[in-house]
Amino acid sequence: MSDKVNRRKFLRGSAVAGAAGAAALATPAIAANHTTTLKMQAAWGGGIFLENAQSYVDRVHAMSGDALKIDLLSVDSVVKTSQMQDAVHRGVLDAAHYVPAYWYSKAKTASLFGTGPCFGWSSQEVLGWINYGGGQELFDELMDTLGLNVVSFFNSPMPAQPLGWFKEQITDASQMNGLKYRTVGLAADVLLEMGMSVVQLPGGEIQPAMKSGLIDAAEFNNPTSDRDFGMQDVSKHYHLASFHQSQEFFEVTFNKDKYNSLPAELQAILKYASEAENSNFYWHNTKRYADDLTTLAAEQGVNVYRTPDSVMQDQLTAWDVVVDRISAEDPFFAKVIDSQKSYAKNVMNYLNLNQPDYKLAYKHYFG
Numbered sequence: 518m519s520d521k522v523n524r525r526k527f528l529r530g531s532a533v534a535g536a537a538g539a540a541a542l543a544t545p546a547i548a549a550n551h552t553t554t555l556k557m558q559a560a561w562g563g564g565i566f567l568e569n570a571q572s573y574v575d576r577v578h579a580m581s582g583d584a585l586k587i588d589l590l591s592v593d594s595v596v597k598t599s600q601m602q603d604a605v606h607r608g609v610l611d612a613a614h615y616v617p618a619y620w621y622s623k624a625k626t627a628s629l630f631g632t633g634p635c636f637g638w639s640s641q642e643v644l645g646w647i648n649y650g651g652g653q654e655l656f657d658e659l660m661d662t663l664g665l666n667v668v669s670f671f672n673s674p675m676p677a678q679p680l681g682w683f684k685e686q687i688t689d690a691s692q693m694n695g696l697k698y699r700t701v702g703l704a705a706d707v708l709l710e711m712g713m714s715v716v717q718l719p720g721g722e723i724q725p726a727m728k729s730g731l732i733d734a735a736e737f738n739n740p741t742s743d744r745d746f747g748m749q750d751v752s753k754h755y756h757l758a759s760f761h762q763s764q765e766f767f768e769v770t771f772n773k774d775k776y777n778s779l780p781a782e783l784q785a786i787l788k789y790a791s792e793a794e795n796s797n798f799y800w801h802n803t804k805r806y807a808d809d810l811t812t813l814a815a816e817q818g819v820n821v822y823r824t825p826d827s828v829m830q831d832q833l834t835a836w837d838v839v840v841d842r843i844s845a846e847d848p849f850f851a852k853v854i855d856s857q858k859s860y861a862k863n864v865m866n867y868l869n870l871n872q873p874d875y876k877l878a879y880k881h882y883f884g
Contacts, residue, residue: 551584552583552584552585552586553584553585553586553779553783554585554586554587554588555585555586555587555588555611555612555771555775556588556590556595556610556611556612557570557574557587557588557589557590557610557611557612557613557614558590558591558592558594558595558596558601558604558610558612558613558614559589559590559591559592559613559614559615560592560598560601560613560614560615560616560619561591561592561614561720562591562592562593562721563591563745564741564742564745565739565741565742565745565802565805566738566742567591569673569767569794569798569801569802570589570614570767571589572794572797572798572801573614573672573767573769573790573791573794574587574589576790576793576794576797577786577787577790580786580789580790581783581786584780584783585779585783585786585787587612589614595609595610596609596610598615598619598719599619599620599622601613601615601619601620602615602619602620602623602665602667602770605667605770605771605772606665606666606667606772607666608666608772608774608775610772611771611772611775612769612770612771612772612775613768613769613770614767614768614769615767615768615770616631616632616765616766616767616768617630617631617632617702617768618631618632618701618702618703618704618762618765619701621701621702621703623663624659624662624663625703625843625847625850626659626847626849626850626853627659628702628703629703629850629853629854629857630643630647630652630656630671630768631643631671631702631764631765631766631768632701632702632703632704632762632764632765633703633764633854633857634703634760634833634836634837634839634840634854635760635763635764635833635836636857636858636861636862636865637861637865637869638764638861638864638865639674639676639677639763639764640674640675640676640764640765640766641674642764642860642861642864642865642868643674643764643766643857644671644672644674644766644795645860645864646856646857646860646861646864647671650856650857650859650860651856651860652853652856652857652860655852655853655856656669658849659849662849666772666773666774667770667771667772667773668770668771668772668773668776668777669768669769669770669771670768670769670770670787670788670791670792671766671767671768671769671791672766672767672769672791672792672794672795672798673766673767673794673795673798673799673802674764674766674795674798674799675738675739675764675765675766675802676739676802676803676806677758677759677760677762677763677764678736678737678738678739678759678761678762678763678765679736679739679740679743679755679756679757679758679759679824680736680756680757680758680759680761680824680828681698681699681734681735681736681737681743681755681756681759682727682734682735682736682743682748682751682752682754682755682756683696683733683734683752683754683756684733684734684752684754685754686754686820686822687754687756687822687824687825687828688825689825689827689828690711690825690827690828690830690831693708693711693712693713693828693831694711694712694713695712695713695714696713696714696733696734697713697714697715697716697731697732697733697734698713698714698715698716698732698733698734698735698736699715699716699717699718699723699726699727699732699734699735699736700715700717700735700736700761700762701717702762703839704761704762705717706839706843707761707832707835707836707839708761708835710835710838710839711831711832711835716731716732718732718735720737720738720742720746721746723735723737723746723748724746724747724748724750724751727748727751727752728750728751734752735748736759736761736762738765739802739806740755740806740807740809740810740813741802741805741806741809743755743813744809744812744813744817749813749817749818749819752819753818753819753820754819754820754822755813755819755820755821755822756822756823756824757810757821757822757823757824758823758824758829759824759828759829759832760829760832760833760836761832767798769787769791771787840854
């Protein structure tokens with residue numbers, strides 16, 4: 518009798534436990550049916566950078582399933598590029614994909630997060646400083662100081678930007694004096710220091726401005742974008758290598774309240790999708806840039822040169838003047854510069870000692 522009673526109790530308990538377990542399993546399924554949609558505007562109307570923004574979005578979707586969707590909008594869909602950060606801050610947009618140089622007018626320190634002076638490092642090492650050298654904390658402090666309700670992640674280490682397109686080959690730094698030149702961010706201050714007249718224009722306006730004579734020379738970012746803009750139709754002299762913007766990357770920024778309202782796992786996906794896009798960008802874009810440079814030179818009659826060392830040395834000298842001047846005016850700017858120098862001195866000492874001369878090996882095989 519007691520055995521039967523115990524057996525009945527066991528079966529009833531199992532049934533209850535099974536029902537509870539089924540309910541627990543059902544709960545995530547119900548939650549998964551709810552999709553959070555974020556409206557993200559990019560600073561790009563098309564071309565390879567919009568592809569890069571879409572690649573980040575695709576990674577988020579692949580990891581989040583139906584729980585999170587990013588609605589990616591192209592340039593000017595909701596607000597002008599110059600208004601994007603404010604729009605994210607106010608919640609008009611949930612997110613933006615752009616570069617800090619596009620909002621550095623709020624604080625020149627912003628330009629140090631991607632378009633600052635070169636301390637012998639590349640974009641990869643600047644991202645290392647952001648993630649492991651205190652850079653992210655300094656950026657967050659800058660956002661707090663400016664009272665901006667945003668959270669930002671950085672990704673996609675860009676190769677050094679070319680000096681750009683000129684009406685004639687530049688063989689000496691003296692030829693730069695007086696030229697009307699397009700660039701953005703602190704690079705404008707640097708090239709002004711070198712004696713140039715600087716105009717800051719959006720990417721889509723560069724080629725028409727050079728065609729009309731509004732500017733004499735210009736840079737945007739890379740051979741693929743430059744070719745897409747049709748720069749080869751207004752100039753046949755293209756100079757690679759420069760210190761005016763020798764390290765840059767994308768900023769993916771989110772409204773802080775919106776971001777904090779997400780479950781921790783979705784916050785993690787937004788962050789780590791940014792890290793994943795780092796590698797994809799470098800592998801994908803450097804191949805495209807190389808292919809388009811070959812097309813420009815071999816099929817479209819563009820003369821490709823390496824920028825003379827005299828120009829790049831003058832750029833470094835101008836950077837010193839600009840950095841010293843702004844540091845004297847802005848203690849926080851100076852604080853970021855000191856942090857960057859400390860990181861670069863340590864990390865680049867190791868890399869410079871350890872890296873072999875890859876150009877030597879290239880010449881050995883390809884001449």
